[in-house]
Amino acid sequence: MKTKNTGNIFDLKFIMAKILVINASPRGHRSHSRALTGLFIKTWQTRYPDDSFTNREVGQTPVPHITENWIAAAFKDKATLNPEDEKVLKLSNELVNELKNADLFVIGTPMYNWGIPSGLKAYIDQIMRINETWKFRSGEPDGDYVGLLENKKLYILSSRGDSGYNKGETNEYMNFQTTYLKTVFNIMGVSDVEIISLDNEEYGGERFAKSQREINQRILQIR
Amino acid sequence: MKTKNTGNIFDLKFIMAKILVINASPRGHRSHSRALTGLFIKTWQTRYPDDSFTNREVGQTPVPHITENWIAAAFKDKATLNPEDEKVLKLSNELVNELKNADLFVIGTPMYNWGIPSGLKAYIDQIMRINETWKFRSGEPDGDYVGLLENKKLYILSSRGDSGYNKGETNEYMNFQTTYLKTVFNIMGVSDVEIISLDNEEYGGERFAKSQREINQRILQIR
Numbered sequence: 042m043k044t045k046n047t048g049n050i051f052d053l054k055f056i057m058a059k060i061l062v063i064n065a066s067p068r069g070h071r072s073h074s075r076a077l078t079g080l081f082i083k084t085w086q087t088r089y090p091d092d093s094f095t096n097r098e099v100g101q102t103p104v105p106h107i108t109e110n111w112i113a114a115a116f117k118d119k120a121t122l123n124p125e126d127e128k129v130l131k132l133s134n135e136l137v138n139e140l141k142n143a144d145l146f147v148i149g150t151p152m153y154n155w156g157i158p159s160g161l162k163a164y165i166d167q168i169m170r171i172n173e174t175w176k177f178r179s180g181e182p183d184g185d186y187v188g189l190l191e192n193k194k195l196y197i198l199s200s201r202g203d204s205g206y207n208k209g210e211t212n213e214y215m216n217f218q219t220t221y222l223k224t225v226f227n228i229m230g231v232s233d234v235e236i237i238s239l240d241n242e243e244y245g246g247e248r249f250a251k252s253q254r255e256i257n258q259r260i261l262q263i264r
Numbered sequence: 265m266k267t268k269n270t271g272n273i274f275d276l277k278f279i280m281a282k283i284l285v286i287n288a289s290p291r292g293h294r295s296h297s298r299a300l301t302g303l304f305i306k307t308w309q310t311r312y313p314d315d316s317f318t319n320r321e322v323g324q325t326p327v328p329h330i331t332e333n334w335i336a337a338a339f340k341d342k343a344t345l346n347p348e349d350e351k352v353l354k355l356s357n358e359l360v361n362e363l364k365n366a367d368l369f370v371i372g373t374p375m376y377n378w379g380i381p382s383g384l385k386a387y388i389d390q391i392m393r394i395n396e397t398w399k400f401r402s403g404e405p406d407g408d409y410v411g412l413l414e415n416k417k418l419y420i421l422s423s424r425g426d427s428g429y430n431k432g433e434t435n436e437y438m439n440f441q442t443t444y445l446k447t448v449f450n451i452m453g454v455s456d457v458e459i460i461s462l463d464n465e466e467y468g469g470e471r472f473a474k475s476q477r478e479i480n481q482r483i484l485q486i487r
Contacts, residue, residue, distance in 0.1 A: 068332040103329055106382045109291040154392040154448055156385060156440075159329045163382035182466040184426050184435075203407050212407075215447060217379075221440045225377055243405040 061143035073200035078149035103160035188230020202243035284366035301372035326383035411453020425466035
């Protein structure tokens, strides 16, 4: 990973980065977003061979939806958690720790019905944890959210049937996918978000092939 | 249900309406959105005792996420479906038929992390079916969607921790919940959408109690 301008060339955190790759497509080899994360990993490994990768699958093997007990436990004071609460939050704690331990997140996701797939929403609901990944500024509900994931960067590698979903474009108002992910990761403190989207899948043919060439080129140039 | 101005007083479809109630909260008796749908049903039954109700639970017993095989089957021509495809689409067909058979939809849903709960997204992914609930105008991908659910009305009964999510308000840009639902139901042909949202849950106390009184009053006045 490129070194951040920390003024300290011995800042190993940024020299040997930990990268968390989250794949959200329910599809396997036919998934376009999965092909993008695959190309990203390959490109990155060639460029930064010392960086390490963790994979989190939420598409083909989704994480559970949050439940009534999960919500009750997540909003308790940590000191008052009983063994049942600990059990219900176990996976969520693992997912949150994965985020805390990584320097860079790469989410590969399709747009399904103008939003993210339900499996990725289940994951988002598991990681948006009060006093873990975000908090209220005053400590009490105040509508002012402070992110607790610091010094992270997020790449969103997206695949969409149509196009025109970017800022200022015709279908921007129907983008409940990358706009949503950017919003919730911003709330968790991740302000450095780069979106790379492979569009036009549903049209196929040369129109889609052109999008593929452009997006693959863009991923190959990541640094 | 009130009769639509069809010019035909014998139009029984609108005199004895079928109402589909979709509850999306993972919570039971502690759910605020579930309390709203409960009050809606009670109010409606008093006013229109001949109308009938169907309940669809997607919160406490969620429908499955769509899968690679589901997607492949849903995009096939109906004539080419094999028994395996039919099997994988069985529940989706049931959900779509429920929508087609109803005159009025009532969705009760919380806002989770500025979006809909993952269980409700799983439901949306199951019901957004090409050539069943929507189609491309030209029959081929053209970015021009035609809804196939006709003469329906949707009430969204929402519960949210904060407020200011309505059109023109401060947090409108963070509303990936009712704005999303309205968008996808519009695409399916449901243009008559009424949103009633119980806000400020996270503040509790008098602020929330005031919201509750106002919203309950609004539901009691539905006709």
